[in-house]
Amino acid sequence: MTVEQTMTDCWNRIGVRGDHSCELLQQHIHCRNCGVYSHAAQMNLQRAVGSGYQREWAEHFRQPPGADAGHDSSSMVFRIGDEWLALPTSMFVLVAPHALPHKLPHRDARGLAGIVNVGGKLYPCIALAELLGISAALTVPRTGRHTFARLLLVQWEQQSYALPVADLYGIVRYASAGVQTPAATINKGLQRFLTGVIEHDGMMIGCLDAGLLGHQFARSLR
Known part of the structure; x- marks a missing residue:
């Protein structure tokens, strides 16, 4: 039986x-x-x-390994102005609707836009455009897809930060061996924060240095 x-x-x-x-x-x-x-x-x-x-x-x-077998890295891709940028997915805690930050009196550290309410909690809000030395204005109109501003909640060394972004593409998996060297024409303010560039879906995406950027986040609160 x-x-x-x-x-x-x-x-x-x-x-x-x-x-x-x-x-x-x-x-x-x-x-x-x-x-x-x-x-x-x-x-x-x-x-x-x-x-x-x-x-x-x-x-x-x-079956032989697929085309994405060598994709050993993943990042969250977002846009600031005209620049598509990425940070490791391990840093991300939450994606929230856009909200305006409230200024903090007597605090004028570079990149610190104030504090913002996310889910009833207050987080320091970091303006990446200012920190990276790039324009937050969109000079090339986007076509073919809807764009929505977002707040990205990231964590670095037990401290969370809110990052306003103009658009969110999502998670991209890629092979770390295929990361390209940043072009010499990239402005110096942004270039110092890049570890490389990846190409995906017709976009050239700058991979931000999580360690260097996290250090700058922490400095803005001192």
Whole structure:
């Protein structure tokens, strides 16, 4: 007799998915609290694996690596002005709707735009355009897709920061070996914060140095 033949599915007939006539329901409230249900789950996990299932997975693992097999890195891609930039996904905590920061009196550190409310909590708001020395204005109109300003909540050394961005592309996976050297024509203010450039979907994306940028975030609060 197979495991499938000895299993009972009383929950579908007289239990919570059936007519609720099981006398044990009054005691257990729900079938998942009953020993019959948990025993059936154990038997299901112990059932024999069919040859078709084994062949299917054997064929899957025999396939050569796909085109994205070498994609060992991932970053969140966003836009400031005309510049597409990226930070490692490990830094990101939350993507929130855009909100205007409130100025802090007697605090004029470079890049510190004030504080902003995200989900009922206040976070220091960092203006990346000012910090990176780039224009926040869009000079080339975007076509073919809707754009929405966002607040990106990132964390560096136990401190969270809100970064206003003009547009959010999303997560991009790429091969670290394929990262290109930044062009010499990139302005010096931005260039010092870049570790390289990646090409994706027709965009040239500047990969920001998380360590250097995080250090600047921390300095803005001192």
